[in-house]
Amino acid sequence: MxxxxxxxxxxxxxxxxxxxxxxxxxxxxxxxxxxxxxxxxxxxxxxxxxxxxxxxxxxxxxxxxxxxxxxxxxxxxxxxxxxxxxxxxxxxxxxxxxxxxxxxxxxxxxxxxxxxxxRPAGLHLRQIKLGRLAYDLDNDEASVSGKRLDLPRRELLVLGTLMRRRGRTVVRRSLEEAVYGFDDEIQSNTLDSHVSRLRRRLADATADVEIHAIRGVGYLIRQIS
Structure with missing residues (x-):
């Protein structure tokens, strides 16, 4: 998308x-x-x-x-x-x-x-890699070891936002804006549900990455060491 x-x-x-x-x-x-x-x-x-x-x-x-x-x-x-x-x-x-x-x-x-x-994207970084996970910025697609990872739209938006800032904490507000758009109503626990399901999918796909919750701040994604 x-x-x-x-x-x-x-x-x-x-x-x-x-x-x-x-x-x-x-x-x-x-x-x-x-x-x-x-x-x-x-x-x-x-x-x-x-x-x-x-x-x-x-x-x-x-x-x-x-x-x-x-x-x-x-x-x-x-x-x-x-x-x-x-x-x-x-x-x-x-x-x-x-x-x-x-x-x-x-x-x-x-x-x-x-x-x-x-057009060629110039400075645009076309693909971000972390562990066995790759995220294609041009097509908004995720893959693990070259195999496409099918995700619901909301979870894909969460993943794309986290991958763009991999290794850094992404505040909740940024994730909510990424997932819902500026005019959508946001329920208090919906973002956490998306992240929880995304965690399970990444683990099941053995993506070699993990999403950490930073209490009171947001989330970050990093490679499993």
Whole structure:
């Protein structure tokens, strides 16, 4: 599953974009400004960013470096009413992978998304390995010793978030944001249930990794020594 961070402050446009993206099978996290997008970037779990420029609290281009710091190589498509040649050149020079001027057809946006995801990822680390476990960042797939590990979507999102920060503690809030999206209601013990089931699956597959609970903080994944 592909997770998209949508940075758009026009409610009607955000609703329309989210509806189209979800219908196409994407997981969408929506934020409405520069500050919120910078905060969302810290989770480092976006596979692509749709970034408006003319946000209420600043120019969306100002956070391109933040998005890439926390999620190296993440494709960024600027969507904006600033469609002049100079504006497009500025956006691309600032690090955007593509630049789409409003108004645009939804079909074109979807085609642009598919196109940038087909490109070589540059700095993007395509596969993370830990013990006998491998996690494919491009396709959001897990495998153990080369054999695909089939996981329910929520558990796969938990695993992907932990693997991106392997060896480090991931706070509960980051995991909850990764699993549920910003607009979902989160039950108090549901995350723990996902982690518990994921632990059993990894053990059954002899992945040679373990997930540790850090009381009152979150979880971390590491290789069994």
């Amino acid at each position: 592909v997770r998209i961070l949508l940075v758009e402050d026009e409610p009607a446009m955000a609703t329309a974009l989210r509806s189209v993206l979800v219908r196409e099978g994407y997981v969408v996290d929506h934020v409405s400004g520069v500050a919120l997008a910078r905060e969302a970037a810290r989770f480092g779990n976006s596979d692509l960013v749709l970034l408006d420029r003319t946000l209420a609290d600043g120019d969306g281009l100002s956070i391109v470096s933040d998005l890439r710091e926390y999620n190296p190589g993440v494709p960024i498509i600027v969507i904006t009413a600033l469609g002049g040649v100079t504006d497009r050149v500025t956006g691309l020079d600032k690090g955007a992978d593509d630049y789409l001027a409003k108004p645009f057809a939804m079909e074109e946006m979807l085609a642009r998304i598919r196109a940038v995801r087909r």
